[in-house]
Amino acid sequence: MVKQLVQCRGLAKRVISALCCSLCMLLPSGAYAAGAPAQGEGYRGVGADAIYGNAARRFGHLEYVGFYASAQQHWEFTEELAPFTNLTWVSLYSADDIVARISAARDAGVKAVLSVQPHVFDRNFRKKPDYMASLAALQQRLLYEDLIDTVAMIYPVDEPLSHAASSNATSRRQMHAELAEINEAIAALFPGKPVGVILHYSEIFRDSFSIPEGYDWIGFDCYYSLWDCDGKPMTAYYSRLLDYMNPEQRLMAVPETWVRHRDFERRNLESRSMYEERKQRMVANLQKRLLHHYEIALSDPRFVAFIPFLWSMEEQLGQPENSGFGVDRFAENFPQGGEEFVESLLAIARQIKSGKYRYPSLKLGQTERHYFRPRNHYEGEILAVSENGLVSAWGRNTALPHKSLRMQTVVDVGGQAIYTSRRQRSFILDDGLPASWPWPSTLGVHGYRHKIPAPVWHQLRHPDASVTVRVFGDRAPLNRYLELVAPAR
Known part of the structure; x- marks a missing residue:
C-alpha cells in the first residue's frame, strides 16, 4: 500500500484404489460418439452438503466488500459508498473521531474495519509501550457507545513485514514477535472479531516467510500485471499463502483501483495519439485485472x-x-474506458452486498495480455469409481487454476459409448479426497462427482468396459477436452 496512507491512516469412504486414473490426453469430441447415449441424473442423491449447486451457496462465502482507507483522517466516503458496499475502513487516532466514524457506518447500515495502527505502533513500526492501555480504552469506549457489533474486523498494521524490513528501528523477526503479542491482546479485548492483515507481495516468496501469529483474515497487494507480480501470477501468491494458512483462516482479495501519476503522465517524445492509446490500454487492463x-x-x-x-x-x-x-477520478482521466471501469466495479460491489453474484466467466484470451501469460493446460484424475457407480474426479486448468471447469462422464463398452452424462461444473468439495487432490494449497474447488444410473452400471461387467471423465475448459470449444480414463469394474 502507499506508505503515506499506512502511516496516517462421503465422496464414498469405501473406494477402489485400483480404479484411479491412468491416462490424460486431448481428443476430439467425436471419439465416443457412437450410439445414442442416455442422459444422467446428475448430482441427485450425491451428498448435498458437499455440492455448491446454486450461486448463493457457491459464492456466498464472499461476504464483505469495501474500499481500503474509505474513512481515514479527513476522508469520509462511508455514506457515499454505502449503496454499493457493506464495509468501510476506519483509521484514526482520536477515540472521539473513531466513534463518530463507526457511528456513521452503523447509521449507513455497513460494518467497519477498525485500523488500530496508530494505537499500537509508532512511526518506526515499533510497538508502543502503552498499546495495551490504548486498546483497552478504545474497547471500553466502543462498548459504552454500543458500537462493538458494527466492527467487522480489527486491523493492527498494514504490510507489517515489508515496513519492518525498511525500518531502522525494528526487523521482521521482531515484528513477528510483537504482532503475536498484539494480536493476542486484540483477541482478548475484542473476542469473536477477526484480526486481519494485508501483506506486501515482496515478502510472500521469501525463504523465511511465514504468516505472523494471530491473524484470521489474510490478503496481499500487488499493483502489477495479473501474470507478472515479480515474475509470478497473482494466483501463485494466493497458493503460497494457503500453504501457510490453517483451515480456520480466510483470504481477502485486494484488487487495484488506483493509478500512479508516474504511469499516467504523458512521456517524453510520446505523441498525443500514442498517449491516448496507452491510457485506453491501461484502463482496459485494470478492468481485466478487476474481473480476474x-x-x-x-x-x-x-x-x-x-x-x-x-x-x-x-x-x-x-x-x-x-x-x-x-x-473516483477514472471517468475524467480515462475518457475511453474510465466510466465503464467504475460501472463494472460498482456492479461487483452491489453483487457482493446483495448476495446476487454473477461470475464473470472469462476466457484466457479475455485476461490481460502479457508475455508471462501461459497457455491453457488441463490436468486431472479419476480418484475412484465406487461399488455403486459413484465417479469421483478432479480437473483444473493450470493457467487459470482458480476456475471451475465443466466435466462429463462417459461409459464405454467395447468401443461404443452407452451412456453420456450432462456436462456439469467441477465444484465439489470433499473431505474424503486423497492426497492427489489439489486442495487445499491451490485456489478453487476442482472436485467432480457423478452417479452412473443403476441400469447402466449393472451392464458394466464386460472386460472392455471403461469410465471416462471429460474435462472441458470454461467456455472452451466442445471439440477440445481432456480425457481421464479408468476401468469400469
Whole structure:
C-alpha cells in the first residue's frame, strides 16, 4: 500500500484404489460418439452438503466488500459508498473521531474495519509501550457507545513485514514477535472479531516467510500485471499463502483501483495519439485485472472479503513514487474506458452486498495480455469409481487454476459409448479426497462427482468396459477436452 496512507491512516469412504486414473490426453469430441447415449441424473442423491449447486451457496462465502482507507483522517466516503458496499475502513487516532466514524457506518447500515495502527505502533513500526492501555480504552469506549457489533474486523498494521524490513528501528523477526503479542491482546479485548492483515507481495516468496501469529483474515497487494507480480501470477501468491494458512483462516482479495501519476503522465517524445492509446490500454487492463480478481474471490470458499485499493486518493507530497489518483477520478482521466471501469466495479460491489453474484466467466484470451501469460493446460484424475457407480474426479486448468471447469462422464463398452452424462461444473468439495487432490494449497474447488444410473452400471461387467471423465475448459470449444480414463469394474 502507499506508505503515506499506512502511516496516517462421503465422496464414498469405501473406494477402489485400483480404479484411479491412468491416462490424460486431448481428443476430439467425436471419439465416443457412437450410439445414442442416455442422459444422467446428475448430482441427485450425491451428498448435498458437499455440492455448491446454486450461486448463493457457491459464492456466498464472499461476504464483505469495501474500499481500503474509505474513512481515514479527513476522508469520509462511508455514506457515499454505502449503496454499493457493506464495509468501510476506519483509521484514526482520536477515540472521539473513531466513534463518530463507526457511528456513521452503523447509521449507513455497513460494518467497519477498525485500523488500530496508530494505537499500537509508532512511526518506526515499533510497538508502543502503552498499546495495551490504548486498546483497552478504545474497547471500553466502543462498548459504552454500543458500537462493538458494527466492527467487522480489527486491523493492527498494514504490510507489517515489508515496513519492518525498511525500518531502522525494528526487523521482521521482531515484528513477528510483537504482532503475536498484539494480536493476542486484540483477541482478548475484542473476542469473536477477526484480526486481519494485508501483506506486501515482496515478502510472500521469501525463504523465511511465514504468516505472523494471530491473524484470521489474510490478503496481499500487488499493483502489477495479473501474470507478472515479480515474475509470478497473482494466483501463485494466493497458493503460497494457503500453504501457510490453517483451515480456520480466510483470504481477502485486494484488487487495484488506483493509478500512479508516474504511469499516467504523458512521456517524453510520446505523441498525443500514442498517449491516448496507452491510457485506453491501461484502463482496459485494470478492468481485466478487476474481473480476474473477482473470479478468483468467487471461486474459492476461503475468500471472505473484497477490498479494492482504493476509492479516492490525495496527492502524496514528498512521495512522488506513491502519488496517484483513485477510482473516483477514472471517468475524467480515462475518457475511453474510465466510466465503464467504475460501472463494472460498482456492479461487483452491489453483487457482493446483495448476495446476487454473477461470475464473470472469462476466457484466457479475455485476461490481460502479457508475455508471462501461459497457455491453457488441463490436468486431472479419476480418484475412484465406487461399488455403486459413484465417479469421483478432479480437473483444473493450470493457467487459470482458480476456475471451475465443466466435466462429463462417459461409459464405454467395447468401443461404443452407452451412456453420456450432462456436462456439469467441477465444484465439489470433499473431505474424503486423497492426497492427489489439489486442495487445499491451490485456489478453487476442482472436485467432480457423478452417479452412473443403476441400469447402466449393472451392464458394466464386460472386460472392455471403461469410465471416462471429460474435462472441458470454461467456455472452451466442445471439440477440445481432456480425457481421464479408468476401468469400469
